[in-house]
Amino acid sequence: MLVSYNEACAKDCSTLEKDLELCEKAGFDCIEIRLDMLTDYLTRHTVEELASFFKTSRLRPHAFNALYLYPEFLSERDDAEKQAALLAEFRLGCEVGKAIGSHYFIIVPPLQRDPLGGPFVGTREETFENCVRILKKLSDLARPYDMNLCFELVGFERSSVRSVAEADAIVRAVDRDNVGFVFDSYNIFLNGGCNDFSAIGTVQPEKIFAAHLMSADDVPEDQRGQDKRCFCGSGAVDTDGFLQVLKAAGYKGIASVETFRPEYWQKTPEWVIENAWRTTHHALEANGCL
Known part of the structure; x- marks a missing residue:
């Protein structure tokens, strides 16, 4: 596997240009670029400058993070302004990806985004129909850019797609060669504290386009949020089993380390990226994955 860095790890204390410099220095194979950090970068630099970096670097661009779907997207019930804004994000990633050699885009199913807003409202049948419709349309839009879509289940109750089985049914129904999965160790764990990752073995293996690797604090279920993610080496998630x-x-x-931990954002980018590399590389090495 390839050791990869997701920019969420230091998103509030770094920039894309700093992440590129430090990931190259640390030894990462790949980087996943956040769309918000890309947009910020483009206020100071050009796409051509970004492409030039990757032409001379051993570091490779992987997936853009992330496009967050909503149920009405690309339907007759969609809000025109809301649709245009999300499509602009998608096209930005596709266009920059074509320029720099990035061929993957993380796609997150509809979520109830407010941590205090309660569970996702909607049936599995509605979610299935919405996700299949959206992914087929995005697949068509992505194809001219040679872009692959990585569908990412999220296990907590605020998510519309919580299990590997639900995600697999959607991807099989879409049945496009550029639509597959990203599996995230913590997002699977969020579904009832699940440390049994065997369901991954039931999907079409060629559809696994990316993997996100991290552990998390051992806290009660009602306190489990994305802010509890931590680097491998401690915590409640069986990253070895994953x-x-x-x-x-x-x-x-790729095995890409992705945390959203405010504690890390109070550190320096150097500290975050050095520790992200050390812990992720060690986990892969210890499991014979390098």
Whole structure:
């Protein structure tokens, strides 16, 4: 597997240009670029400058993070202004991806975004129909850019797609070669504290386009949020088990460390990226994944 860095780890204390410099220095193979940090970068630099960096760097661009879907997107019930804004985000990633050699885009199913807003409202049947419709249309839009869509389940109750089985049913129904999965160790764990990752072995292995690797604080279920993510080496998530299931499936793509931890954002980018590299590389090495 390839050791990858997701910019969420230091998003409030760094910039894209700083992340590129430090990830190259640390030894990461790949970087996942956040759309908000890309937009910020483009206020000071050009797409051509970004492409020039990757032409001379050992660091490779992987997935853009992330496009957050909503149920009405690309339907007759969609709000025109809201649709235009989300499509602009998608096209930005596709256009920049074509220029720099990035071929993956993380797609997150509809969520109830407010942590205090309660569970997602909607049926599994509605979610299935909405996600299949949206992914098919985005697949068509992505194809001219040679862009692949990585559908990411999120296990907590605020998500519309919570399990590997639900995500798999959607991807199989879409049935496009550029639509697959990103599996995230914590997002799977969020569904009832699940440390059994064996369901990954039931999906089409060629559809696993990316993997996100991290642990999380051992807290009660009602306190589990994205802010509890932490680097591998401690915590409640069985990251070894996660890697072993991916390895058994024949997966050889990126293992990208992705945390949203405010504690890390109070550190320096140097501290975050050095520790992100050390802990992720160690986890992969210990599991025979390098």
